Amino acid sequence: MTPQPLAAVRSIKVKLGLLVVASVLVATAVATLGRAGGVPPWLGVPVTVLLALAVTQLLATGMTSPLREMTAAARRMATGDHGVRVPEASRDEVGELARAFNTMAADLAAVDRQRRELVANVSHELRTPLTGMRALLENLADGVGPADPAALRAALGQAERTSRLVEDLLDLARVDAGRAPLAPQPVRLGALLADAVAEAEVLGRPVTYAVRVSPPDLVVAADPARLHQLVANLLDNASRHSPAGSTVRVEAAQEEAAYVVEVHDAGPGVAAADRERVFEPFGTLAAGGVAGGGTGLGLAIARWVTDLHGGTIGFVEPEGGRGARVRVVLPLSPPERVADEPAGSSGLETVAAPPPRPAETPPEGPPAEGPPAQGAGGTGLLDDLFGGFWPARGVPARVGLLLGAVLTGVLAAALLPERALGLGTFVVLLAAGGVLVAATPHRRDPWTLTCAGLCLLLAATTLVRDAEWVVVLCLLAGVATALCGVTRPRTAAGIVLTGLAWPLAGLRGLPWLGRTVGALTGRGQGAAVLRTVVWSVLGLVVFGALLASADALLAEWVDAAVPDLTSDLLVARVFLTVAVGGVVLAAAYLALDAPRVDRAAGAPRPVGRRFEWLAPVLVVVGVFAVFLAAQATVVLAGHDHLRRTTGLTYAEYVHQGFGQLTVATALTLLVVWAAARKAPRATAADRAWLRGALGLLCLETLVVVGSALHRMHLYQEAYGFTALRLLVDVVEGWLGLLVVASLVAGVTLRAAWFARFALVSGVVALLGLAIVDPEAWVAEHNLERYADTGRVDWTYLQGLSDDAVPALVDGTADLTPRERACALLGRPGTGADDDLGEWNLARSRAADALDGVPVGGVPVGGAAGSCPGQD
Template identity: 35%
Template sequence: MPEPAAAAGPVSGGGGSAGAPRPEGGSVSEPLSQAAERGSATAGRVRVSGPSVPPQGAGPEVPKVPAYLRPPPPADVWQRRGPQPPGVLVRLRAASPPVIGPGTLWSVLATGLLSALLLGDGLGPNLLMVAVPAALGAFFAARSAGRRLRPWTAVWALGGLALLALPALRDAGWPVFLAVASALALGSLALHGSRSWPGVLLGSLGLFPSVAGGVRWGWRGVRARADDSRGRVRTVVRTTAVAVVLLLVFGTLFASADAAFADLLGSLTPEVSIGDSPWRVLLFALGLLGSLAAAYSAAAPVRWDGITVRPGKARSRAEWALPLIVLNLLFAAFLTLQLVVLLGGYDKVLEETGLTPSEYARQGFWQLLWATLLTLLVIALALRWAPRGEPGDRALVRGVLGVLCVLTLVVVASALRRMDLYVDSFGLTRLRISVAAVELWLGVVLVLILAAGVFGARMLPRAVVVSAAAAVLGFGLISPDGLVAEQNVQRYRSDRTVDIEYLKGLSADAVPALNELPEPLRSCALEDFQRDLTSPDAPWYATSWGESRARDILEQHPAENHGTTCHDFGRDADQREADERDGREGDGRDGDGFDPY
């Protein structure tokens, strides 16, 4: 028989009887604190019969505070923020581009090297030579991303390349600057493919947000391809090094053997010196960053068309149309007076106002130019708040704004007529031909707005950009400096007045026209050009066709030295300018004298 278990003693601080066996979980007479010390696994098996006895020294039970009444925990300033909403560019940009391909990498590298070697000596054909590999890199990146060449993309790309050809043709800096800026805008539009007004305006500046992303994209691609093709990279480096050594050795031998070959090799090879190394490094970085940004934009363009501008609250017909009808009446009254002047009342108007013909022309041109610009702003605001709910509302909008556009076209014609009168009095200058070209382009924009009212405004943003690019291209092709010089030479043949000091400040594009002046005016006008073009510093790739043609003319017919005669011409011009400032008559033609504008 099994031995009976010992009777349990009273619950106290001591242990049970000495001979009693200990249960696995401890006896009930053991203090609860010791049971807790043996671990949760052992203490969890303690069973106490009867009411629980609180430990000695314990206070009353404290009720628990609900969670919604507890104070919030202190904020942790070092805690990382949660995911932030994506920015505007992230939302508008297409999906992440694929890994940069080898064709894009080599094109980007070629762009950077050509920028460092060719762009440090000036602008000419070198700008187009640098743009070609950059365009190829963007084409390879777009093809790897699955983008196809669309008609408008081809229009923007070809237009940009045509504008970059102007530095190879013209020596004047101001049309070249306009052409380069317009080419960058068209190239950005070709990469992003925008069609709406926000897309066209912002898409022309779209390369700048892609610079940082393009650098990260290119660096990841280089690292990935370097890890996969270390052996091929070493092979390419060895092959390039051997080719360079062979070219240097045999090129030096052939150059020392034949002077003609040495001259040819020297004209074709870019001159690189240690002194301009920082400038070359900067050009390399700019070419690399620009080509990477272009390729990244081609692979993952920003969809600027996603930015929409909601139309304004439509106004009532009377509230919207009445001010524009009053404006149309004002335009009609002004143009009626202009028509009377053009038909025979010109002398009477001059007699009543006391103005000379040149003063009358100068006084009105700038005002009419500003009137044209403000009319375009009025049309844009009117379209924003015009009623458009019913067919009658849309017909009213077309009628009122169509009349305003037609009247503004007549204002443009009047402004151009005033400029023509002004040029007849004082001759053509850079500023006068520039503002006349701007006024003419504004007239083209008005014609496009009229066409949009008839055929729809879907193509209007792109049409305006095409007209602007065509205007810049045409402005450069007509050679504004050459046109200024030609007009002043013809004016000298008619009234024997010419401003030699102003003509001497034109570019080399004016040399063919100035070469037609009689002596000593010809030599006085060309002496500065001959001094600058006799010893050319720029290589062939940084020399424009206008500069080369001027150098050939001066080599065949050099300017003669007339001593102080040319100084007297300059002093006469300065004296006429001083007479104009003092209010005295200059040459006695109409009391206007010399006009610096």
């Protein structure tokens, strides 16, 4: 049962007020504590919102769960299950409604039981006198006693009809009371249908029968008597409503783990509005389909026999639109049933009750697959909010994932505060990745394995690089790659939606988190578990502190193992635990219950007319053509012409536009994507225009990419090398690679691989940048430029990270002491104070490179402006 913390409150209005007050108080207390502890806003605000939302969810779940349980119970009652009840723990208006609901359910159950007993008793009492009457009339009809034969035969017909009604009532009473016998055994379906047709032909109705079974030797597990009864009732119904001289077709075939039996007749058919009602007892229609002449129980018994075997039955659209067509879908092996002996048995056979019949007529063909129900709670606000993008699937509780996320948060709180990025960060990332791998059900999928390998390489940059901008970019790329590895998107929109789904997982996974916490604490054992944890922690702290203060060696061990727990750091560690644990748990739920990101992105919707997509693309092609013409003019006319016409030097000219060209390249890819989705491809001409227009645009874009890279090279030669300019070069080169990939996709008109290629190639480009060691590369090239031109930006070199130190040390061998001091200002002692948690290869190499290097003094108090050649 769902916990209800506010169950003792008698008013739902008061509960809502307490809910608001509790959320506000929690948010205020957490925010105040974080501000007092010096927690930065980027960490404090998400944690405050998360904890307030958790309190709201805890209290609101107890308030709304009775309503969800009543909704689920009402649906079960609609299928005939009147034994369902809902908890009555709440004392407010919702609790009163639950008690009234249970009273109504009990009354309905009593009425239903009385109806069943009435039908069974009446049928049982009428059976004996009717049997004697039938025997007497048979004697009179055969001339044993004096009587008018015509009148007596008419009486015999009525008695036989009454007898059939009684037999049908008894069968219906058995199945309705859950006592219909079911003895499955191997049955040759073709032979059974042939026997049923032979019995139907004895009735003498002016129709013929055609039977077809595929495969002819099909053997199923079923109760032969009940299955024969089902087919006989369907044949009786079909022959009664078929015109004279028509054919009743009986077809049976195997479909995967089920078999289908269909009976077609040539009668007037059944209207769509009446196809469900004819299966009800006494549901015979007077016109428009199932005409009179039967007892009105044959199809009702057919449905119950189908339910006993775990199948479905219903009228579907007939072929050609004429006649009636009944479709029965049964499993090759019926479900196992447990015998049940209800109280007050009246001597009928005893088996388990059949499953509730479906509320709607099954559609033609095998039943469609869908997400499983979420449980007794039914659908709620979150299901309405996320809809088809993220449907409820009833994900089971995973206590291990919750504990793994919490332990990852604790590990982060112990290793990350007041430490630089290094070994501790890598360990935390490995722990988070382990939780994610344990959560995903597709851990052996090639795409998921590829993403996992890339994530490991990206996380390793924390061990080998000191430049924070490189490491942060790699970590962001690693997060995106990990999320795409578990959701497995195939489109660009799907990748974007995956990034948006991660924060939403914190909201979508709240019901799953509630189930997991419930499984962790056990039913009714939450308070006991909490008491145990509190007393255990108290014992550890009290006795640990006493014994550590009594032994110096033990105190040293405790100081090495336990992180600094001063007041400010303690608050920061608590916030970090909640933040890291929360984001890891959200990612784990995203892996466990991935949304339908590609389906939510939607399918392409081509426009109706070609010019609607072609005209905008040709405009962009024309703009690029004009730009390329300007570029050709500069190349052919020379730098003097450029200065005369624009007043700019060539260095100033190339600096003017490389940023805009990078943006233009990215926008071109967006244009290609949009045009490919909107362009129709029905005819050869459509495909030719698509290939031609987008191919021309991509070729022009490649020239623009080359121009941007050339401009950046010239600008760096003129004004120096920086990490940002190198990053722009890498981004522009990656965009050029995507343009080439667009050309390939345009030739084949197959682009399902493009989104994943873009992601992997971008990650590989970023890894390549990290391997190149960008800041060391920049330092080397700037010192080479200084050797050639005598100009360098010493201030920029001094601001580079420890990645650049080995290059600076090697590059200053031929410099004067003053120049060496300008390059290495502030470097002595680098990495000397690092502990194991922030160990990093780059800082370690920097410390080794600076060991014993004579730096000397820097003039004018160390001001870089006094250094020679300062740009």
